[in-house]
Amino acid sequence: MAIQDYEAVMGLEVHVQLLTETKMFCRCPNRFGAAPNTLVCPVCLGYPGTLPVPNGHAVDLAAKLALALGCEVYGTSVFARKNYFYPDLPKGYQISQFDRPLAEGGLLPLSQHDKAVRIERLHLEEDAGKLLHEAPGGGALPGQSLVDFNRCGVPLVEIVSRPDMSTPAEAQDYLQTLHQLLLYTGTSDGNMEEGSLRCDANISVRRRGETALGTKVEVKNVNSFRNVARAIEHEIERQIGVIEAGGRVMQETRGFNADTGVTRVMRSKEEAHDYRYFPDPDLPPLVLAPERIEGLRGALPELPWQRRARFAERYGLPAADAQLLTASRELADYYETAAAALPGSAKGIANWVMGEVLRDLKERRVELSGTLAPERLAALVGMVDAGKISNSAAKEVFAAAAPTGEDPAAAVERLGLAQVSDTSQIEGWIEEVVEQNPAQVAQYRAGKVQVVGFLVGQVMKRSGGRAEPKTVQQLLRQALEREPVA
Numbered sequence: 001m002a003i004q005d006y007e008a009v010m011g012l013e014v015h016v017q018l019l020t021e022t023k024m025f026c027r028c029p030n031r032f033g034a035a036p037n038t039l040v041c042p043v044c045l046g047y048p049g050t051l052p053v054p055n056g057h058a059v060d061l062a063a064k065l066a067l068a069l070g071c072e073v074y075g076t077s078v079f080a081r082k083n084y085f086y087p088d089l090p091k092g093y094q095i096s097q098f099d100r101p102l103a104e105g106g107l108l109p110l111s112q113h114d115k116a117v118r119i120e121r122l123h124l125e126e127d128a129g130k131l132l133h134e135a136p137g138g139g140a141l142p143g144q145s146l147v148d149f150n151r152c153g154v155p156l157v158e159i160v161s162r163p164d165m166s167t168p169a170e171a172q173d174y175l176q177t178l179h180q181l182l183l184y185t186g187t188s189d190g191n192m193e194e195g196s197l198r199c200d201a202n203i204s205v206r207r208r209g210e211t212a213l214g215t216k217v218e219v220k221n222v223n224s225f226r227n228v229a230r231a232i233e234h235e236i237e238r239q240i241g242v243i244e245a246g247g248r249v250m251q252e253t254r255g256f257n258a259d260t261g262v263t264r265v266m267r268s269k270e271e272a273h274d275y276r277y278f279p280d281p282d283l284p285p286l287v288l289a290p291e292r293i294e295g296l297r298g299a300l301p302e303l304p305w306q307r308r309a310r311f312a313e314r315y316g317l318p319a320a321d322a323q324l325l326t327a328s329r330e331l332a333d334y335y336e337t338a339a340a341a342l343p344g345s346a347k348g349i350a351n352w353v354m355g356e357v358l359r360d361l362k363e364r365r366v367e368l369s370g371t372l373a374p375e376r377l378a379a380l381v382g383m384v385d386a387g388k389i390s391n392s393a394a395k396e397v398f399a400a401a402a403p404t405g406e407d408p409a410a411a412v413e414r415l416g417l418a419q420v421s422d423t424s425q426i427e428g429w430i431e432e433v434v435e436q437n438p439a440q441v442a443q444y445r446a447g448k449v450q451v452v453g454f455l456v457g458q459v460m461k462r463s464g465g466r467a468e469p470k471t472v473q474q475l476l477r478q479a480l481e482r483e484p485v486a
Contacts, residue, residue, distance in 0.1 A: 007207075007208050010201060012160075012175065015156050024058055024125075028041050037150060046092070052095065059124065061188075062155075063102065067293070069181070072103060072106075073288065077097055078285050084274075084275055094126060095283070117170075122157055129147055131145050151195070161174065168228070179225075181303065199221070205240055205243070214249060215248070215250065217253075235263050252267065308323055324354055335349065337375065376407065393466065396415065397411045423471065426471055430472070431479070445481075452476065459476060
């Protein structure tokens with residue numbers, strides 16, 4: 001059977017580090033990049049006799065994210081101990097939630113696909129430490145590993161999707177859309193390089209037409225959006241190959257090697273009973289009053305898919321434009337501020353934001369606050385719309401004013417780029433162009449009217465881009481259609 005005779009079924013488990021100042025159950029700083037084992041205390045190291053105290057801000061951020069996903073946030077949830085032994089887990093268990101999570105249900109509409117992925121659950125937990133398999137600064141550690149406990153106790157939410165995705169592209173879209181939501185809601189910085197967003201993919205395959213799910217394989221800790229798709233692509237091909245060869249896919253946990261593009265076995269897949277979950281005796285049930293939940297719901301910002309739909313409807317933007325302009329909350333705010341400053345030019349403003357503004361951010365590697373202010377961008381576009389400067393001159397003004405914040409009108413004056421609409425001056429440039437390009441003039445008069453574009457370009461070049469194009473077109477055609485003097 002060919003690969004197209006199979007279909008994949010996948011769901012993602014995403015661990016999100018919450019944007020708090022301190023850890024989940026102690027007051028140690030929640031900060032990346034500190035010297036190893038310096039952000040620790042007896043609580044997060046699991047010393048006997050210590051008692052955990054939940055971080056209220058972490059609880060609010062988790063509930064806020066759950067509400068943004070449309071989940072039902074429960075008034076009562078329970079912390080449990082997830083028991084397993086690993087060198088980076090000093091207590092010998094992880095405080096998590098099991099049968100009574102913070103939230104269940106929900107939906108995440110994808111950005112690039114016409115699909116919404118169901119959310120099964122969202123729960124709070126603490127992070128484990130980090131194992132290092134090479135020496136600081138690089139270099140081998142034969143037969144040894146180092147442990148950094150700084151990350152122990154960092155607040156996480158785990159978001160578990162339903163198995164609603166069927167292609168690697170959908171899985172990548174899901175993760176990128178979730179990342180966008182984290183930034184919109186301010187619940188996490190979503191930095192995958194620093195481990196703030198980590199993804200496990202659950203993948204199975206089955207022959208088309210079958211309804212039963214195949215054996216699930218988990219690929220752990222994939223570290224980039226693209227690598228999620230790559231890992232899934234490889235795993236789908238691997239599982240189909242096993243079945244086609246007459247073998248049986250084993251339920252196991254695998255790791256992904258980004259250099260080779262393949263997955264490898266890490267261990268057999270554990271079941272829930274392997275972890276011997278039980279309620280944490282040191283933590284009472286987590287109770288959220290209804291008014292606290294409703295307060296968090298009322299404080300939600302306009303979500304990415306809501307803003308995308310509104311941009312398309314209110315400003316008449318194509319779907320692709322609306323999607324790009326809402327890629328980040330800051331970019332969407334910038335666009336709306338500029339559009340409000342120049343009513344009636346929503347599409348023109350959008351073109352400039354997607355063109356010159358984003359190009360400037362990329363080339364100079366600056367934030368939006370470091371480019372031309374949105375009100376000044378609107379003033380610049382307004383000058384183009386009013387015929388005061390040409391589009392090419394406006395780009396020159398933007399390039400000059402963006403790094404300095406100079407007023408566009410002042411930059412136009414300083415650079416001498418004001419558009420010339422004086423007919424006598426334009427007629428003088430036209431006369432020079434007609435005299436110096438007799439061959440093209442003859443072609444036009446012989447019926448090859450498309451040559452007028454070349455002649456207009458010559459007039460614009462002679463004017464330094466300052467001649468008003470419509471006036472040039474009109475006066476040039478009049479000059480060309482006059483009978484030549486004998």
